[in-house]
Amino acid sequence: MQYLNAIPSRPVPEPSIFTPKLYVKCGPLLRYVGLRLDSVSQIAAKRGHVPTAKKEREVWRGTVMMVTVDDRSSFNPAPRLRLFAQSIEFLTGTREPAGRRDSASRLWRKKDGEKQQKYKDVVGTRLLHERGVTWWRFTIEIELTDKQARIAYRINRGPSIAFWVPAREETMNIMFHSCNGFSLGINPATFCGPDPMWRDALQAHRRKPFHVMIGGGDQVYNDAVAEQTTLFREWLLTKNPLHKYSAEWTDELSDELENFYLERYCDWFSQGLFGVANSQIPMVNIWDDHDIIDGFGSYPSHFNGCPVFSGLGRIAQKHYLLFQHHTRVYENESHEPSWIMGAEPGPYITERSRSIFMFMGRKVAFLGLDCRTERQRDVIVTPETYRLVFDRARREIVTGVTKHLIVLLGIPIAYPRLVWLENLLTSRLMDPLKALARMNVLGGLLNSFDGGVEILDDLDDHWTAKSHKAERNAFVKQLQHLAAEKSVRITVLGGDVHLSGIGQFYSNPQLGLPKERDHRYMPNVISSAIVNAPPPNAMADVLNKRNKVHHLDDYTDEDMYPMFPVDVDGKPRGNKRLMPRRNYCTLGEYDSNQDPEVEELSKASSRIGIPKFLRSSTQKKGTGLSGKSKQDIIVRPQGANAVDALEVILRVEVNQKNPDGATKPYRLIIPPLTTQSYDATAST
Missing domain, CATH: 3.60.21.70 (Alkaline phosphatase D (PhoD))
Incomplete structure (x- = not known):
């Protein structure tokens, strides 16, 4: 696996960071599966209410999947994913020092859904169990609002990871x-x-x-x-x-x-x-x-x-x-x-x-x-x-x-x-070269699958x-x-x-x-x-x-x-x-016109800089490309x-x-x- 060796490995999470413990072999992997439009009148009818107006709500649907090692994990109870909103202001806040209260820390608490006990727990479904590992799937749904939202999730009280969903009707x-x-x-x-x-x-x-x-x-x-x-x-x-x-x-x-x-x-x-x-x-x-x-x-x-x-x-x-x-x-x-x-x-x-x-x-x-x-x-x-x-x-x-x-x-x-190259490679003019290749005189001309010319499958594709x-x-x-x-x-x-x-x-x-x-x-x-x-x-x-x-x-x-x-x-x-x-x-x-939310996000990103894993050794802290400010490279x-x-x-x-x-x-x-x-x- 030559090219896998070129990847800087991320440390495998220790089971102790999850409660109950999990040893994650792969994931989490996040997938989008579509939007669903729900009629508000239908929802009200299901709940026994009389609808007052006909509207639609837009529901984002997705899944999260991870693979765990069985003998190093605990599945009693089954893994749970916690889903909660985490607004952009959360990125600029800091934890409150002991004995001190200020507006920044209160903002951090106010904008984090989990801190407000506003979250949803999703129990994982065992998708497959074999070879000593288990594939777990978590099905998630999020109702879209008038603004794009930053949504965070964590599995078994592990580290939180965030993604973004668009505003309602937004492309x-x-x-x-x-x-x-x-x-x-x-x-x-x-x-x-x-x-x-x-x-x-x-x-x-x-x-x-x-x-x-x-x-x-x-x-x-x-x-x-x-x-x-x-x-x-x-x-x-x-x-x-x-x-x-x-x-x-x-x-x-x-x-x-x-x-x-x-x-x-x-x-x-x-x-x-x-x-x-x-x-x-x-x-x-x-x-x-x-x-x-x-x-x-x-x-x-x-x-x-x-x-x-x-x-x-x-x-x-x-x-x-x-x-x-x-x-x-x-x-x-x-x-x-x-x-x-x-x-x-x-x-x-x-x-x-x-x-x-x-x-x-x-x-x-x-x-x-x-x-x-x-x-x-x-x-x-x-x-x-x-x-x-x-x-x-x-x-x-x-x-x-x-x-x-x-x-x-x-x-x-x-x-x-x-087509001209296809015609050449499939013509009888290639027969002498193919014969030499079969005698290993022209290495690499023929593939090891069906013995055809190496690039012909790419052309046929x-x-x-x-x-x-x-x-x-x-x-x-x-x-x-x-x-x-x-x-x-x-x-x-x-x-x-x-x-x-x-x-x-x-x-x-x-x-x-x-x-x-x-x-x-x-x-x-x-x-x-x-x-x-x-x-x-x-x-x-x-x-x-x-x-x-x-x-x-x-x-x-x-x-x-x-x-x-x-x-x-x-x-x-x-x-x-x-x-x-x-x-x-x-x-x-x-x-x-520049989207105000993007401009604000850019300012927030500039304040906190770029994480180390996104910076190469030649990049400076707080910049996107070497020596250039983040605002310089926003596409307008x-x-x-x-x-x-x-x-x-x-x-x-x-x-x-x-x-x-x-x-x-x-x-x-x-x-x-x-x-x-x-x-x-x-x-x-």
């Missing part, structure tokens, strides 16, 4: 990231380990709190299963294809892989600044191949479907659901309404896919599409599942109220074409691959129909490619549609990677040269938007469309205010050799969609 402040780990063969020290971008993100969270953290795939890199196992590695190295594909799935192999995924998740999700973020910012995740193993689903069917490889997929899915969704494979829409279950079990994992639909504020809906469970070499999502997804979106989106729909796909859908072209085009047209029908602006999020950029679909300029009335205008925000190594500049330049205006049909064009006219040092760039630097993204409602949108517009900021790493993680912001304003009427034939 959430969103963070988006992908590719949260290092590929095999990458030296983490070259990039100061995995923490720099997370350090910057947590500093941004202190200036203006994130209400949700979207993971776009590869939240954990499990490719090391090919190197850090015994039985599975022996199977991978089997030369005879017949023996390899017919090998039986054994209890011993299952036990080895269960142990690998358990330990990998517990290590990666609890350590470093990513572990800190997991406990303070509610997550919403969709998986991609590295959450399983590199390329899963994009290899030939005879390999993907063989007993050993499909068995690995099932174990990876089990742990993905446990750690990233706090659920078990048997739970479905009846247990959690944010799920959209696939129509039929997938071909290799043999379980139904799980897409997500929820709201991130009244005006912003979110759809996370599971593009891995049903994936085959020529299929990403089946037509029957697409139908379920779009039916759900049409039921949930409220015309005139829902202004934006964010669609999360693991891989960009508007991206430079690489892309929406723009020739095997997915028809499905991709049909999907884009369905999104256009939905946008026009519901008058909702659709923005796509994608990761995977270790570059940042903005792809875009838009109406043929000859149609003369302004952007705010163009239902075909659909930006694809590409943010990758927050941890993994970016490609060389030369590769990004090759991709940039492949960029041109493509014609989806007679009405729709697509290309890459020139998002990066200058580099992080302010110098002009030749490649204005793709940025090969580590990065993450933020999304929120555009406002040309420029230009005229656009009502209900969405602001997207790509935050790009300035220097990969500096552990500070300083970033430069690149901003895009996405207008809402205004359509007068919907004509299905015109949008085709």
Whole structure:
């Protein structure tokens, strides 16, 4: 685990800090599962009261999960989570010295819900018990108020941890990231380990709190299963294809892989600044191949479907659901309404896919599409599942109220074409090179899975691959129909490619549609990677040269938007469309005026400084980046205010050799969609 060794370990909490005692192996992990609108009249009726007015209350729903070591913990009674409000003034207060009372200490007591005996205790549910550990899930609900709120929680009287929920009807402040780990063969020290971008993100969270953290795939890199196992590695190295594909799935192999995924998740999700973020910012995740193993689903069917490889997929899915969704494979829409279950079990994992639909504020809906469970070499999502997804979106989106729909796909859908490379790697011209590689003359050309060319699975993964072209085009047209029908602006999020950029679909300029009335205008925000190594500049330049205006049909064009006219040092760039630097993204409602709450939070943060775990050795106390005040790096949108517009900021790493993680912001304003009427034939 080379890159895990690069993470500064957090001390494991001693059981004595919890009462009753707990030995926490992983967590706590915080997850957001959606908003629920409750009619006040319905609530009054349940309580036997006569309602006086029709109103709605907005309820934030989420879960907290942790893994405990059984023989070092006490579960009598079951673990309890205490939930209470803890306003921002609490950060500036101090404990009252003995024999002294002053206004500051009274303010501290007054603003802390637990001190006022205003709290709620939630008993943990035993989600799973095996291998000497127990997964505990705490289900929490919070009624939103007129202001965003800081909510704290503690488990078994342990240390308190806080997160933020938005105000009622407020659009959430969103963070988006992908590719949260290092590929095999990458030296983490070259990039100061995995923490720099997370350090910057947590500093941004202190200036203006994130209400949700979207993971776009590869939240954990499990490719090391090919190197850090015994039985599975022996199977991978089997030369005879017949023996390899017919090998039986054994209890011993299952036990080895269960142990690998358990330990990998517990290590990666609890350590470093990513572990800190997991406990303070509610997550919403969709998986991609590295959450399983590199390329899963994009290899030939005879390999993907063989007993050993499909068995690995099932174990990876089990742990993905446990750690990233706090659920078990048997739970479905009846247990959690944010799920959209696939129509039929997938071909290799043999379980139904799980897409997500929820709201991130009244005006912003979110759809996370599971593009891995049903994936085959020529299929990403089946037509029957697409139908379920779009039916759900049409039921949930409220015309005139829902202004934006964010669609999360693991891989960009508007991206430079690489079909020419696919054609080369699959042509007979490669046969002599493949023969040399099988004789170990050209090491690294072929993968150890199915013996194919190493990067071919990555190309087959892309929406723009020739095997997915028809499905991709049909999907884009369905999104256009939905946008026009519901008058909702659709923005796509994608990761995977270790570059940042903005792809875009838009109406043929000859149609003369302004952007705010163009239902075909659909930006694809590409943010990758927050941890993994970016490609060389030369590769990004090759991709940039492949960029041109493509014609989806007679009405729709697509290309890459020139998002990066200058580099992080302010110098002009030749490649204005793709940025090969580590990065993450933020999304929120555009406002040309500084939010007073953010300004106040910034002042409070300046007074208390930045905690040591957020400062690298080169940072000064009380500053965000080396030598810069926190106010200097607050992002303030420029230009005229656009009502209900969405602001997207790509935050790009300035220097990969500096552990500070300083970033430069690149901003895009996405207008809402205004359509007068919907004509299905015109949008085709």
